[in-house]
Amino acid sequence: MAQPVQKLWYKTPAKVWTAALPVGNGRLGAMIFGGVNEELLQLNEGTLWSGGPVRTNVNPNAYSNLLLARKALFEEEDYSKANEYAKGMQGYYSESYFPLGDLKISQKFKDAQPSAYYRDLNIQDAVATTRFTIDGVTYTRQVISSAPDQVIVVRLTADKPGQLSLKLKTQNPYKYTNVVISNSEIAMKGKAPSHIDPNYVRTANGPITEADTAGCRGMRYQLRLKAVNTGGTVTADTSGVNIANATEVMIYLSAATSFNGFDKCPDSQGKDENKIASDYLNAAIKKSWPVLYKSHVADFHHYFDRVKFNLAVPADNTVAGLPMNERLISYAEGAKDPQLETLYFQYGRYLLVSCSRPEGGGVNSNLQGIWNKEIRPPWSSNYTTNINAQMNYWPAEVTNLSELHLPFIRFIKNAAVTGKTTAAQFYHTGGWAVHHNSDIWALSNPVGDIGNGDPMWANWTMGSPWLSQHLWWHYEFTHDKKFLKETAYPLMKGAAEFCIDFLVEDKNGYLVTAPSLSPENAFIDDKGKKGVVSIATTMDMEIIWDLFTNLIDASKELNEDTAFRNLIIAKRAKLFPLHIGKKGNLQEWYKDWEDVDPHHRHVSHLFGLYPGREISPITTPAFAAASKKTLEMRGDAGTGWSLAWKINFWARLLDGNHAYKMLRDILHLTGEAGTKYANGGGSYVNLFDAHPPFQIDGNFGSLSGMSEMLLQSHLGDISLLPALPDAWSEGSISGLKARGNFEIGMKWKNKKLQTATLKSIAGGTCVLRTVDPVKIAGVKISSKKTQNGYISTFTTQKGKTYTVSALQYLK
Template sequence: MIKKLLLIGLVFSMWTSATAQQQDLKLWYEQPATIWTDALPVGNGRLGGMVFGRPQEELIHLNEETLWSGGPANLNPNPQAPDYLPQIREALFKEDYKTAAELCRKLQGLYTQSYMPLGDLIIKHNFTSEPTAYYRDLDIATATALTRFTVNGTEYTREILASAPDQIMVIRLRSSKKGQLTFSASTKSQLRFKNVAAGKQELVMHGEAPSHVEPSYVNSPNPVVYDAADKCKGMRYELRLKAKHKDGKVSVNEAGLHVNGATEVVLYISMATSFNGFDTCPDKDGKDESALAQAYLNKAFAKSFDAIKKAHIADYQQFFNRVTFSLNHNPAVNKPTLERLMRYTDGADDPALESLYFQYGRYLLISSSREGGIPANLQGIWNPHLRAPWSSNFTTNINAQMNYWPAEMANLSEMHRPFLELIGQTAKTGRATAKNFYNANGWAVHHNSDIWATSNPVGNLGDGDPMWANWSLGSPWLSQHLWEHYSFTGDKAFLKNTAYPLMKEAALFCLDWLVEDKNGYLVTAPSSSPENMFITETGQKGIISVATTMDMSIIWDLFTNLMEASEVLGTDEDFRNMIAEKRDKLYPLQIGKKGNLQEWFKDWEDEDPQHRHVSHLFGLHPGRQISPIHTPEFAQAARKTLERRGDEGTGWSIAWKINFWARLHDGNHAYKLIRNLLHLTGLEGTEYAKGGGSYSNLFCAHPPFQIDGNFGGIAGMGEMMLQSHAGFLHLLPAMPDTWKDGKITGLRARGGVEVDMEWKDNKLLWVSFKSTAGTTTTTKVRYGDKTIDLQLKPGQVKKLKGNLEG
């Protein structure tokens, strides 16, 4: 083991390690990042940076959340599409699945656009000897990153943060000896760009995003297009870099900003784009990105680094500090994060690493999704690629939703709101999609969306594989988030004015999408189970059928939520009754001959039995149709399905399975998958090189990096400690044996309840409930086999013993 660790250390660095005390809420390392997934993320929701911590030539990848290719979506790219829906349904009811799949290509529209990298900041020194005493960290308690090292007896530090109050990124560089800071700071981009000097201390990079970028999985001779004649010209962007110094000299030219002989320098980095809304051309009708970037810079530059940092920490901690979490008393481990991950992957226990991972996920959500902004995409806000994996878009058949599973439970409801805003925007384009593609009412969203709220079936008019491109039930799944936001917050105004109208329109689409089969059941046709393939009883492989379990479960979920919303609001009784009748006619859940929950309309075999998607368990999670308490037979079938699927998979798939096993109240199996999710991967030239799991910076590996695995993983950890979807608050429903002692404060439950609790020797010691709703909350609480009634007045706190007695 020692030899292996020494070998890894040689792979990563030649620097002498510093003695550093590990703290519960820090990721820290004894070597700089060599690849992007070693770098440490900072963000304020809008601005993102990946900090490599390189002494000689620091590299910081920069992103701005609105910098995407393209412009407003074409709402009717395939006018002939509605002609094919009747033909597809005719083929399906004849069980001609091959013809149906081929015809589905006729229903496809255009691909989404891609999230763009803004550029790189390079800080270059001319050190004459190797650094020693190297250390870097990310403190998620304060949302700051630090790099520290010594050269020729001088200690150098770099501290970086992305401030939400000041909408600026700042870097403070210091030397322990006077006048030892001599460096140049330059910027570049993979996009069109130009650097110019502005005054004596400011560098400006301005440029333009492409008007179109093909997805990374599409082979194209010209995948990145500027100035496309048939499209809106790409959006503009600007970066402004300015230095504030106490001594030394600063000069600037097109090559960069140059510092000579300083002791302390603060770099202010401002970024903005011309994005002006999902339905507005960012070129001819875009915002003035230069004026925006200049205004952010001018306001922040008038403040000291310490003042910006103080406001930044106060703003960040108002969200982060709502939840505390310790496992087995978070025993201190005085080892760098990389070494801890190695040991953990090799089987060592590290409960403090698990609680750190939970809080790191909350850090990432706060840092990539702020009110008034754009939701976290497949990579959050951190993307270095010109053609990002899967366009770094909003993949709405699981991944975009997974990003927000922990938002309400982990007490970050405000971070949910950008996603709720996007849902409203996709409803606007989705109305056109429903009408133009299917002659249907309501709104429809398919497999992918983007900053332009694209909602059509993707595939470039027939190039996409129908197993994913034609999946059509994005609007009812997205609508679940509208209901969940109300369920956790009790915000009736939101339910009445925003959630209910959008949910109802999604139901109108579903009502038009459903057709009656020969047995009188309502089914979806065409229907897929993303992104899997079936084998019929005759050996025919297929991807499109009718009434997949996922489809029927999503619609059941929407109809159920809509009925409850109608009752809460005391409105729309006739519509509620009609929806109830339709729900009763939905094709029901089926248990197959192997005891598993059927994925398809018939009890067919899977082409890939260990497929990463387990879409047919939607009713178990994130839905509430299946429960060990209310529907034990279907819960057992879900368990059988998971056993057949196996515990392997991509990072986000493992994360989803943690939630499934938690909902089945099997904490030990859920914990096994947590260990799989924290399996170290991505270290080239080592035994930790491949597979799903976690990179050295704790980003989740699909591979490649997808942030939904981080968010889905911590949602699953929350589900292990508290569940509230089944009509009651369930305390510690899926606790693993290894989490013997623990304490968590600030978890949120449906009904507007905040929960603190502590357990010892796997038994609940005490629990505290606080009402966060504006009205009296009445619910049931369950722990083990005991259930009690709980009533809380607005703002009231009740603390009970572990036996649920006062």
């Protein structure tokens, strides 16, 4: 099966932001609308945020309120009172991701009605194209965001000479100044505010605080635009750049901020954004389009081409050739479209490559990747660490994009610095602590503006142990011992030290967390009262179990720190255990309470199923059955990212058909005004995840879930096709990664594995789990049949590729 061309295409321009098409190089992003008379590129620079380094000693009363909250919980069982004390433990809100601005390209035509209109996003080459014909002239616009050259380039051409007359204008929805650099170049300069309140906060003094005069809050930024014309003339003034009668125009966009690190004042200690932006621009304009394009495509292919995914296409398939809006409607109405599903898989990888790069000075992906048009974006477009920030990176390792995990790991390192202060000042503990929200400044305190936040989300405490999971994952998939020893292990140990100090004994001698939340959910207590703050919520205990287990394994890998390992083993044995409730579900709370919202979008207490490894049908069938019951009670409905999480849950329960149902649900079209597809969670017409509004974590969570359907490696073995749905009865995939640093390729037919390839990058023992018995060419294997399939164990050599064949296809 040949890999189909991976494109999103349309017959009309985008009318709304969620129909525009994204490009990005990890730092510079653009949303392209494809207008005819006026093209709009909405622009972003990944480091452009409000605010400055986090402040310390923001709530001297936090620890005393912690003690009062524990007294209310343990001695009085007064959850309402505990909730009020939790409010007294809050610090300040996070900062907000800030838009760079807009580029408007205005073209005036005698005949404004185009024919043969076409726009697309080619996700294989990371290029967006708009094409239309007016009065016998075909106009083409191509846009790339180049990582090698750190610029966005727009190429405009006409197929007849002298037909390009246009005006280029840059603007920002906030305050800015345009400056003329030359007769073909302008610079837009501005400064982000000192603080922007979250979009859900209403304050008497207004939500935006101007940049301070001390230079420690308020980041400078600059956008540079230069037009290079073939034919015609170009002039510039403060209103923009004017081009007349050209045949080709190259627009180079460069941008930079004064951001100099999470702990540096962005103004007084900031980088020279003028020099950075101008240096990138001056280097890029020396290169022609073919040179820029070739370099850009080669760089993008370095990441994107690692994974190929194909599914058999039905003989009567007619929907694959439709424009994306029509294609999604057909899919929502039940059409089979396996190529849409593989496109969606690769689109997730495209987005991750486009918004999270280890090079170029970019930072980790936020709630919207790097794409945001709002001064006050939804939820500040921040790093929401009670699932969303982590979900962005669930697919990084398994889909062979380990390097793209590194910006998130850098953020974790920064959060451990501020988190050490938070742990000491708020809890009087060692280690480091992170809460529900963070930002580019690595905010780690409980948010809420000193008592104005709802503890349901503001006071969640388990950020550092959950973030630490990603450190262990990066080691598991890469087997980079240096990274484990110098980076992962010390950070994981610091998170464990916080947990050890934060845990307290309950009346039965179990170690519990208190106060404890199950993110954004609420219970009805024994007295019939609504509550959110309690003791030892299941998610808390699962996250700590996960951290302790990973840390034990890490210590064994390094063969060091035995005393601390033994301490962790002893502490893990005393953790409050999982419980099955009276309805057969996995208990979410300390007691078997009812939920205020039985269909709540968070299913936090299934962390141990995914992304954790405490629960599995193979190792803990009773708890797996209780997890399944929980999902049935919660129902399949949900917001975009919640649907994505459920794909992962059902895949881990080895139910491929239900996982596939959730995939179809998240690919359900939404946001189409004037149609029955106007509302709800799912996917916008540009395949962005709809919370709603847009959150990119649903795209990444779906990609992770699809990968889990095909490959799992969290239980110490490599399980091939563990949750294959009936709809994917025939297909192939190559380039997926398994723990142990194995690269996997598979072909299957009639839902049965035919052959697989396994490249052992690091060497060592490999344990394969398959439904049917297999043979490995030229290798002696130890094979045994179990209740859950066949286990084949063999020793691999570093760098060697092995061929796995299903015995039934060798007969």
